[in-house]
Amino acid sequence: MQFERTRIDGVVLIRLDVKKDGRGAFARTFCTNEMAAAGLRFVVVQTNISRNIARHTLRGLHYQRAPHGEPKIVSCPRGRIWDVAVDLREDSPTYRQWQAFELSQDSDSAVHLPAGVAHGFITLEADSEVHYLMGAAYVPGAATGVRWDDPAIGIDWPAAPAVMSDADQGYPLLL
Numbered sequence: 067m068q069f070e071r072t073r074i075d076g077v078v079l080i081r082l083d084v085k086k087d088g089r090g091a092f093a094r095t096f097c098t099n100e101m102a103a104a105g106l107r108f109v110v111v112q113t114n115i116s117r118n119i120a121r122h123t124l125r126g127l128h129y130q131r132a133p134h135g136e137p138k139i140v141s142c143p144r145g146r147i148w149d150v151a152v153d154l155r156e157d158s159p160t161y162r163q164w165q166a167f168e169l170s171q172d173s174d175s176a177v178h179l180p181a182g183v184a185h186g187f188i189t190l191e192a193d194s195e196v197h198y199l200m201g202a203a204y205v206p207g208a209a210t211g212v213r214w215d216d217p218a219i220g221i222d223w224p225a226a227p228a229v230m231s232d233a234d235q236g237y238p239l240l241l
């Protein structure tokens with residue numbers, strides 16, 4: 067696995083080492099030791115799957131309030147998504163900055179997001195699935211979010227959302 071750091075501390079693109087042969091391919095998708103060697107201590111607490119029927123389904127931007135911040139590793143085993151991380155750590159030099167990655171069944175990659183970074187995505191194909199390794203437990207009372215179209219963040223989405231939850235459309239704007 068290769069770990070590519072980005073301009074947002076803790077947001078790391080993970081590239082898989084894919085072993086191909088006549089049968090197809092094999093890749094290690096998570097390794098505690100390789101993560102630790104890259105300075106990323108990650109303990110898988112929960113894993114989630116998100117199935118999205120329509121193209122241009124937008125989910126997010128979500129995070130859990132401290133002390134329930136949730137590191138996560140996101141991948142797209144089916145279809146294709148435009149995946150976004152937004153730094154909401156007020157003491158971070160990249161506070162309110164965003165970074166996006168195209169993840170797909172063919173990208174052989176995943177994205178690590180640390181606690182304090184909000185996450186969202188828009189699907190670029192129908193029937194796209196998103197897989198999560200979660201470094202903290204889901205705490206419904208701590209789950210919250212920021213608006214996908216908040217001008218204070220200014221995400222340059224590749225498409226307008228066709229499908230969103232009412233909750234995602236109702237988050238308050240950052241002051």
Ligand SMILES: Cc1cn([C@H]2C[C@H](O)[C@@H](COP(=O)(O)OP(=O)(O)O[C@H]3O[C@H](C)C(=O)[C@H](O)[C@H]3O)O2)c(=O)[nH]c1=O
Nearest residue numbers: 114116125126127128129138185186187198204209231
């Ligand atoms: C996150 C979560 C949700 N749920 C229940 C709550 C609802 O009854 C249902 C759907 O939840 P929600 O609408 O929050 O699902 P998403 O909009 O896909 O939320 C996720 O999508 C964004 C992009 C993320 O990064 C988070 O992982 C997560 O917030 O699953 C659970 O039971 N456990 C969980 O860990």
